[in-house]
Amino acid sequence: xxxxxxxxxxxxxxxxxxxxxxxAEFERPVMLFSGGKDSILMLHMAIKAFAPAKVPFPIMxxxxxxxxxxxxxxxxxxxxxxxxxxxxxxxxDAIDKGLVTExxxxxxxxxxxxxxxxxxxxxxHRFDALFGGAxxxxxxARAKERIYSFRDEFGQWDPKGQRPELWNLYNGRHxxxxxxxxxxxxxxxxxxxxxxxxxxxxxxxxxYMAHKRMVFKRDNMWLADTPFINRMDDEVxxxxxxxxxxxxxxxxxxxxxxxxxxxxxxxxxxxATRVTERGATRADDRRTEAAMEDRKKEGYF
Amino acid sequence: MELLRLATAGSVDDGxxxxxxxxxxxxxxxxxxxxxxxxxxxxxxxxxxxDLALLTDGLRAEREQGITIDVAHRYFATPRRKFIIGDTPGxxxxxxxxxxxxxxxxxxxxxxxxRHGVIEQSKRHTFIASLLRIPHIVVAINKMDLVxxxxxxxxxxxxxxxxxxxxxxxxxxxFIPMSALLGDNVVDRSENMDWYEGSTLLHHLEEVHIxxxxxxxxxxxxxxxxxxxxSDEYRDYRGYAGTVAGGIMKPGxxxxxxPSGFTxxxxxxxxADGPVEEAFPPMAVTIxxxxxxxxxxxxxxxxxxxxxxxxxxxxxxxxxxxxxxSLTPRSKLALKHTTKWVRTMVKDLQYRLDxxxxxxxxxxxxxxxxxxxRVKLRTTQPLFHDTYARNRLTGSFILVDETTNVTVGAGMIxxxx
Numbered sequence: 001x002x003x004x005x006x007x008x009x010x011x012x013x014x015x016x017x018x019x020x021x022x023x024a025e026f027e028r029p030v031m032l033f034s035g036g037k038d039s040i041l042m043l044h045m046a047i048k049a050f051a052p053a054k055v056p057f058p059i060m061x062x063x064x065x066x067x068x069x070x071x072x073x074x075x076x077x078x079x080x081x082x083x084x085x086x087x088x089x090x091x092x093d094a095i096d097k098g099l100v101t102e103x104x105x106x107x108x109x110x111x112x113x114x115x116x117x118x119x120x121x122x123x124x125h126r127f128d129a130l131f132g133g134a135x136x137x138x139x140x141a142r143a144k145e146r147i148y149s150f151r152d153e154f155g156q157w158d159p160k161g162q163r164p165e166l167w168n169l170y171n172g173r174h175x176x177x178x179x180x181x182x183x184x185x186x187x188x189x190x191x192x193x194x195x196x197x198x199x200x201x202x203x204x205x206x207x208y209m210a211h212k213r214m215v216f217k218r219d220n221m222w223l224a225d226t227p228f229i230n231r232m233d234d235e236v237x238x239x240x241x242x243x244x245x246x247x248x249x250x251x252x253x254x255x256x257x258x259x260x261x262x263x264x265x266x267x268x269x270x271x272a273t274r275v276t277e278r279g280a281t282r283a284d285d286r287r288t289e290a291a292m293e294d295r296k297k298e299g300y301f
Numbered sequence: 302m303e304l305l306r307l308a309t310a311g312s313v314d315d316g317x318x319x320x321x322x323x324x325x326x327x328x329x330x331x332x333x334x335x336x337x338x339x340x341x342x343x344x345x346x347x348x349x350x351x352d353l354a355l356l357t358d359g360l361r362a363e364r365e366q367g368i369t370i371d372v373a374h375r376y377f378a379t380p381r382r383k384f385i386i387g388d389t390p391g392x393x394x395x396x397x398x399x400x401x402x403x404x405x406x407x408x409x410x411x412x413x414x415x416r417h418g419v420i421e422q423s424k425r426h427t428f429i430a431s432l433l434r435i436p437h438i439v440v441a442i443n444k445m446d447l448v449x450x451x452x453x454x455x456x457x458x459x460x461x462x463x464x465x466x467x468x469x470x471x472x473x474x475x476f477i478p479m480s481a482l483l484g485d486n487v488v489d490r491s492e493n494m495d496w497y498e499g500s501t502l503l504h505h506l507e508e509v510h511i512x513x514x515x516x517x518x519x520x521x522x523x524x525x526x527x528x529x530x531x532s533d534e535y536r537d538y539r540g541y542a543g544t545v546a547g548g549i550m551k552p553g554x555x556x557x558x559x560p561s562g563f564t565x566x567x568x569x570x571x572x573a574d575g576p577v578e579e580a581f582p583p584m585a586v587t588i589x590x591x592x593x594x595x596x597x598x599x600x601x602x603x604x605x606x607x608x609x610x611x612x613x614x615x616x617x618x619x620x621x622x623x624x625x626x627s628l629t630p631r632s633k634l635a636l637k638h639t640t641k642w643v644r645t646m647v648k649d650l651q652y653r654l655d656x657x658x659x660x661x662x663x664x665x666x667x668x669x670x671x672x673x674x675r676v677k678l679r680t681t682q683p684l685f686h687d688t689y690a691r692n693r694l695t696g697s698f699i700l701v702d703e704t705t706n707v708t709v710g711a712g713m714i715x716x717x718x
Contacts, residue, residue: 003549003581004512007304007383016585017544020526024598024640048573049585052538053530136374143373163708164397164622166404168544169637169699173706187385189376273332 008196015042015184016049017168018147019131022182023049023056025172026129029182030087033059035071036247037204038133040078041193042185044202046131047082058085060130062118064110064249065092066228071247074205089121106230109251115300119155122179129172131182137189141293147186153177155299190245191270198263210243210261221254245270302378305511308387308406308435310399310426315412316443320481321375321388327488328503330377372402381507396656396671397622399429400711404697407511408437410502415448415478419461421657427462428656431469432618432673432713434693436514438466439475439505446480450493468659470690473509477502515582516692520548520556521609522602523639523685523695528587540571540587541596546639546694547687548604550580550588557605558596559685564605565592582694599641601685609685609695615645615678616717617689618654619700621668623709626702628668628676634709638684638698645700649677675715689713 005013019042022029031046033039046055061075079086091110094100094117103109122130136143146165151157163171172180185193197204215222216235223229225237228251242255243266260266309317325331375386387402403409409430413423423440430438440462448454455478466474477486478497485491488503500508525543550556550570557564570580571587580586588602596602603609621628628647636645653665653674668674689696700710 002512003515003517003579004303005584007302007378010304010583013544013583013585017525017583020542020585021640024526049542050526050528051571051573051587052532052535053528054532137376140373143375164401164699164711166401166699166708166711167694167697168405169639169697171637171699171701171706171708173635173701175706187374187376189378189383191378192383 008192008199011185011188011192012045012048012196014168014187015045018170018182018184019046019049021170022129022131022172026180028125028127029057029129029131030125030127031055031057031059031131032133033061033075033086034133034247035061035067035075035205036133037193037197037208038135038185038188040202040204041188041196042131042133043078043082043084044200045184055082055084058087060087060089060121062114062121063088063090063092064114064251065090066110066226066250068205068207068224068226068244068247068250070205070207074203078203087121087125089117091117093117094120106232108230109249111249111252112300114249115155115298119299122155127179128174129180129182131184133185134183135188135190135193136183136186142186145183145186147183148172149181149183150174151179151181151299155179157181157297157299159293159297191267194263194267194270198267205247207244207247209263209266210241210258212239213242213255214238215240215242215255218254222256223254224250226250302381302383303511304383304385305408305506305509306385306387306406307506308389308399308403308409308430310389310402310409310411310429315414315422316481317388317412320410320412320441320443320479320487321386323481323484323487324503325375325377327484328377328379372398379503379507384506396425396429396673397620397711399426400433400620400622403430403433403435404693404711406433406435407514408439408506408509409435410439410441413440413442413458413462415442415444415454415458418458419465423462424465425656427466427471428469428659431466431471432620434470434689434713436511437473437475437509438471439477439502441481441502442476442478443481445478445485445491445494446483450478450491452494452496455497475499475505475509477505516547517549517581518547519607519609519687519692520550520554520602520604521546521685521687521692521695522550522556522588523641524596524598524600524602525640527597538589539593540589541602542585542587543640544585545580545582547582547692548607550586551578552576555605556590556602557608558594559601559603559608559611560683561595561600563592563594565590565594567591599639601639603685609687611683611685613680613683614648614717615680615684615686615712615714616651617676617678617698617712617714618673619668619676619713620673620711621670621709622711623702623707624670625705625707626709627670628674628700628710629666633703635701635703636678636680636698636712637701638686639695641682641684643684644681644703645678647676648679651675651677677717678712686714688716690715 100113214225243258260269373388389399389402479486524541528540568589568591632647652661652663687695696714698712
């Protein structure tokens with residue numbers, strides 16, 4: 001007996017420790033849930049953290065209205081199975097209330113508008129801790145963010161003024177109106193996530209596996225044909241064998257060519273790929289070099 | 302596969318970013334779109350080739366000013382191990398970042414520029430590594446290409462460094478001559494230094510023995526959360542959830558709960574995957590006891606014949622991390638130790654340590670940002686603790702300003718006898 005946890009089990013223990021710590025110390029935590037693999041994995045570990053009791057907080061979906069139907073089906077199925085309470089904060093509502101204005105044109109996306117819907121919901125429900133499934137290997141601004149990430153009363157992140165974070169001693173003290181974003185899977189890589197999904201046999205939306213889909217090319221990505229995107233004249237639809245590496249708003253999440261139709265093949269593909277997942281599939285990160293940093297400062301996930 | 306957490310420290314000039322870039326690049330952990338992006342930036346700046354240092358510069362301010370302002374985390378894996386790098390800048394004003402990045406590290410890499418030898422900054426890093434008890438230190442003697450791959454330069458630095466390290470509590474010190482820029486001895490063996498017979502850096506990172514670094518002797522289980530399902534099926538279930546901080550726990554073991562002092566036996570060690578036969582650090586588990594005793598968050602389970610120190614008078618080395626305030630005798634602060642928050646008052650600042658000379662200034666009246674000193678504290682409630690040397694998890698604490706809620710200090714408990 002070597003008394004050594006495997007890398008993925010060590011990461012799981014770290015995440016469970018963080019989830020329990022937040023449940024113990026915050027008044028009104030909530031877990032953000034998009035139906036993407038990272039939030040699915042996070043919810044899976046939350047269930048493990050409190051078993052056989054129920055998860056002591058709700059989950060919240062920031063709904064742009066521009067979803068892949070498979071993901072919404074998955075979300076509702078998962079909620080029914082677990083009995084967890086789901087809160088939906090809708091971008092459409094924020095638009096209807098006149099809080100935000102919809103972007104127009106062929107590149108219109110509601111991705112940026114999520115921030116307003118999110119901050120509204122935080123205020124309405126008086127949440128003081130929001131679990132997010134962001135990982136540090138995803139993006140360079142995230143690589144510098146703490147696990148407990150402090151947000152002021154405007155929801156803003158101050159990258160230069162972050163609290164030191166030592167050992168496993170997390171400091172979630174805050175004043176009324178301020179909150180924390182909590183990232184329990186900060187230290188996981190894309191491959192760790194897939195290994196864990198396989199080892200734990202976690203159910204995920206089927207669009208992560210290869211399937212035939214009508215797509216068109218924009219900015220070197222395959223975007224799905226959905227009612228939410230206006231194609232430009234030179235953007236031609238074709239049917240291809242694709243899968244999604246990330247799942248987000250349908251207007252800015254691209255698919256990749258892939259024959260990987262089961263989890264072993266996905267792991268093999270992810271292990272061999274030479275392009276990062278956000279680089280391959282996220283139009284929202286391509287707007288400027290510091291796109292993520294700028295959005296995070298304003299209160300984005 | 303094992304997980305190894307490593308901390309790197311160093312300034313822009315000694316090639317730290319280049320070294321990390323090289324490790325990621327040669328171990329094929331860099332992606333094409335990342336490479337394209339930095340090639341583009343290198344070109345825009347009018348430089349040639351690919352500046353690997355750009356890989357680790359994340360934030361806008363850093364790119365604009367060409368500095369690294371905070372701890373950045375990097376990940377890579379080889380078939381043998383997964384690595385988490387806590388990458389911290391080496392500027393003097395960022396000692397607090399290094400302490401942050403190094404607190405959980407198994408190993409740290411201290412960079413030395415072969416042309417300059419052991420300078421104050423290398424000493425500072427090594428001191429902090431020893432203070433935080435990082436079990437393994439690798440001294441990367443870099444830029445060997447600029448000293449004609451000269452073995453004598455390497456040997457002189459090794460001698461100087463060892464003489465300095467002898468004054469510190471350092472257990473495992475390894476010296477590797479390299480050129481991060483050209484890749485010698487980072488992942489691939491150097492053809493320019495056949496006089497060096499040791500491992501390359503990556504080989505060392507893959508092989509260094511870390512499993513005996515954790516405390517497996519003293520059972521320490523800080524209770525984090527009490528699990529009581531409100532369901533018919535589990536009506537009588539009462540489990541103590543937490544992360545094992547020391548020792549090996551087994552069902553049937555006799556345990557004592559602190560502060561109550563009541564004893565019981567472990568009935569079961571539960572996880573969502575079913576009960577387990579053993580729990581050891583850093584497993585997150587749920588312990589059930591044979592007897593119903595009153596236990597809540599902040600309490601600790603240990604063995605009756607091997608208990609932590611219970612006390613309100615704590616002596617510790619403190620690294621002060623606040624720009625806005627300083628630590629002075631009579632300062633009142635919030636303190637978090639394991640899963641417990643208490644209030645504390647500074648009784649005495651015994652000395653401030655000059656981390657370049659190791660001189661103890663006993664006349665010091667305060668600790669300012671990035672200063673380290675030995676203090677006596679009094680807490681409102683007893684802490685169930687060990688010395689930091691014995692257990693990094695039960696021997697550490699953070700200090701928090703009660704007005705701003707900001708973490709202002711890191712503490713490492715030392716023996717007060």
